[in-house]
Amino acid sequence: MNEPDTIQRVLVIGAHPDDPEFGCAATVAKWAAMGRRIDYLLLTSGDKGSHDSSKHPGVVAAQRELEQRAAACELGVHEVTFLHYPDGLLENTLELRRQVCGWIRRFKPDAVLAIDPFRRYQLHPDHRAAGMVALDAIYAAREWYIFPEQLLGEEPWRVNDVYLFWTENADYWEDVSGSIDRRIAALSQHDSQVNGRIEAIGEHIRAAAQETGQALGYTFAEAFKHIRL
Numbered sequence: 648m649n650e651p652d653t654i655q656r657v658l659v660i661g662a663h664p665d666d667p668e669f670g671c672a673a674t675v676a677k678w679a680a681m682g683r684r685i686d687y688l689l690l691t692s693g694d695k696g697s698h699d700s701s702k703h704p705g706v707v708a709a710q711r712e713l714e715q716r717a718a719a720c721e722l723g724v725h726e727v728t729f730l731h732y733p734d735g736l737l738e739n740t741l742e743l744r745r746q747v748c749g750w751i752r753r754f755k756p757d758a759v760l761a762i763d764p765f766r767r768y769q770l771h772p773d774h775r776a777a778g779m780v781a782l783d784a785i786y787a788a789r790e791w792y793i794f795p796e797q798l799l800g801e802e803p804w805r806v807n808d809v810y811l812f813w814t815e816n817a818d819y820w821e822d823v824s825g826s827i828d829r830r831i832a833a834l835s836q837h838d839s840q841v842n843g844r845i846e847a848i849g850e851h852i853r854a855a856a857q858e859t860g861q862a863l864g865y866t867f868a869e870a871f872k873h874i875r876l
């Protein structure tokens with residue numbers, strides 16, 4: 648698999664803290680180590696991510712933002728931005744599209760990593776919405792007369808490559824044999840989500856990445872649907 652060498656800046660768009668680590672973080676760690684600048688844009692702070700009803704969503708959100716920053720640090724991510732939309736209620740609205748478009752124009756990524764919104768039976772509404780808004784905002788960001796008030800004299804921004812994770816239509820595989828451990832180390836930072844289960848989760852992730860890599864001769868791989876724009 649030839650590495651696209653035109654990628655300098657990468658934006659990862661997810662619905663919740665831990666989406667990148669559960670989805671594509673060995674690729675993130677590998678690309679960061681190659682010198683690519685990686686930024687995260689998380690649309691919610693995962694405030695419903697607790698089964699303990701005594702934990703107020705605001706408390707959960709604060710903890711999960713800290714965990715996400717620690718995980719990102721583990722991977723060499725440059726900056727983490729939260730848009731603070733309510734967890735579990737995310738919708739692909741025009742307002743959210745405008746905001747995500749604005750961040751794309753600010754970060755100027757050559758490539759975006761996002762959730763595949765077209766995966767069938769993807770039951771979490773936030774994952775569907777986050778994937779769709781990412782694609783719609785990528786389209787908007789390159790147009791002169793969509794949200795023109797954001798441009799302030801600058802040109803619109805054209806993302807060249809989109810890599811969708813959690814896909815069932817993979818056509819791009821990243822060899823992550825050298826960075827799978829970093830992904831698991833980053834996941835372990837999400838204490839509120841993996842508490843006491845990181846060994847089992849790590850094993851599961853290794854097994855899945857091994858299976859993904861098998862046909863290509865990689866020890867471990869992550870799979871994406873690649874869209875070249």
Ligand SMILES: [Zn+2]
Nearest residue numbers: 662663666774
């Ligand atoms: Zn999620």
